[in-house]
Amino acid sequence: MPLTTFSSANVRASDTSFPKLKLARGEKSRIVCIEPQPVYEWVHKLAKPVVSSVVGKPVMEKRERGDGSTYEVYKLDFIRNSVCIGDPDILEDRGIDPDHCPACKLAKNSDMLSSPVRRYAIHVLQYATLTGSSQIAEPFSVATRVWTLTEKRFAEVVELLNEAGVDDPRKMDILLEMEGPEQMQGYKMKLGSKCEMLASKETLTRAQATFAGSHAPDLGPFCGKKTEQRYLTTDCEEIVAAWTRVRQAEQGELPSPAAPDEGGSLDSSLLDTVGSGLTPASAAGGLTAQPATPAPSGLDEFVAETTSNPEAPATNATPASSVQPDRQSAPVNPAGETIDFDKLFKELQ
Numbered sequence: 234m235p236l237t238t239f240s241s242a243n244v245r246a247s248d249t250s251f252p253k254l255k256l257a258r259g260e261k262s263r264i265v266c267i268e269p270q271p272v273y274e275w276v277h278k279l280a281k282p283v284v285s286s287v288v289g290k291p292v293m294e295k296r297e298r299g300d301g302s303t304y305e306v307y308k309l310d311f312i313r314n315s316v317c318i319g320d321p322d323i324l325e326d327r328g329i330d331p332d333h334c335p336a337c338k339l340a341k342n343s344d345m346l347s348s349p350v351r352r353y354a355i356h357v358l359q360y361a362t363l364t365g366s367s368q369i370a371e372p373f374s375v376a377t378r379v380w381t382l383t384e385k386r387f388a389e390v391v392e393l394l395n396e397a398g399v400d401d402p403r404k405m406d407i408l409l410e411m412e413g414p415e416q417m418q419g420y421k422m423k424l425g426s427k428c429e430m431l432a433s434k435e436t437l438t439r440a441q442a443t444f445a446g447s448h449a450p451d452l453g454p455f456c457g458k459k460t461e462q463r464y465l466t467t468d469c470e471e472i473v474a475a476w477t478r479v480r481q482a483e484q485g486e487l488p489s490p491a492a493p494d495e496g497g498s499l500d501s502s503l504l505d506t507v508g509s510g511l512t513p514a515s516a517a518g519g520l521t522a523q524p525a526t527p528a529p530s531g532l533d534e535f536v537a538e539t540t541s542n543p544e545a546p547a548t549n550a551t552p553a554s555s556v557q558p559d560r561q562s563a564p565v566n567p568a569g570e571t572i573d574f575d576k577l578f579k580e581l582q
């Protein structure tokens with residue numbers, strides 16, 4: 234059996250523990266791509282509506298239009314970004330593969346979920362800059378970060394590079410500025426006037442050494458979590474059940490606000506084995522509003538490991554009960570005997 238030490242070097246890192254590019258409100262940042270190409274995955278953004286356990290009604294969120302007027306959407310709890318398990322060729326061709334992926338199937342047959350979208354990730358170097366500015370600080374210093382991009386943001390980068398006639402993203406800096414006051418409004422992006430990494434042989438050597446010494450081993454998990462079909466099916470069932478509860482709550486059919494987790498009249502046929510016939514009607518039929526697509530929330534909008542559903546099988550295979558010690562009972566050793574701490578301390582002295 235291998236031995237280890239209580240050293241941070243021996244803590245097993247999660248797939249997405251490498252630092253992501255993040256900006257605080259009003260912050261400016263100067264970056265450069267250190268790789269020529271990003272990776273991407275087709276990803277389903279899984280989220281479900283929330284029914285208040287207090288008032289027994291769906292929880293709504295206010296959104297603002299460009300003209301300042303407001304509207305309401307269902308508040309959605311983010312579950313995770315899950316990599317679509319559809320056939321890659323079919324996804325490239327049609328953008329959806331309901332024959333092989335339960336989430337695509339649900340997206341095709343209801344408005345509870347969207348078709349998969351491409352999520353991109355690439356390593357960038359973030360320059361140390363003067364506070365509140367994109368001007369390089371002395372001495373020259375960079376840090377490797379993972380930059381995740383939506384399809385829209387990816388297209389924006391392509392447009393910026395094309396407009397400037399830049400054929401390789403490593404040849405030009407990108408300046409970012411997080412707009413306030415709401416982080417949801419995202420960040421502005423423009424090209425710098427030059428590439429500071431290429432300013433001298435010394436800066437390039439420093440940049441390459443930084444990247445070589447510090448980068449994420451795999452960018453795939455930053456796009457989305459890879460999962461098995463059964464877990465994706467479970468997630469979809471959860472989403473259908475949540476929309477069913479919303480419909481029941483709106484029609485006053487929920488038995489009691491205190492029983493939000495009952496499946497109610499869940500139409501499980503929606504998620505029959507992938508490939509079989511599927512009831513076209515939405516289980517949440519009668520919805521009075523469209524499910525809200527969560528708005529982009531700046532640079533950190535695709536945090537692959539984030540979940541509001543800690544008991545979901547894809548992220549936590551251990552039953553919750555086995556990791557939550559019963560605080561009422563005395564600690565026991567592996568043999569099941571109650572530990573005598575006084576005796577233990579004496580033995581250790």
Ligand SMILES: [Zn+2]
Pocket residue numbers: 277317318319330334335336337338349
């Ligand atoms: Zn899919």
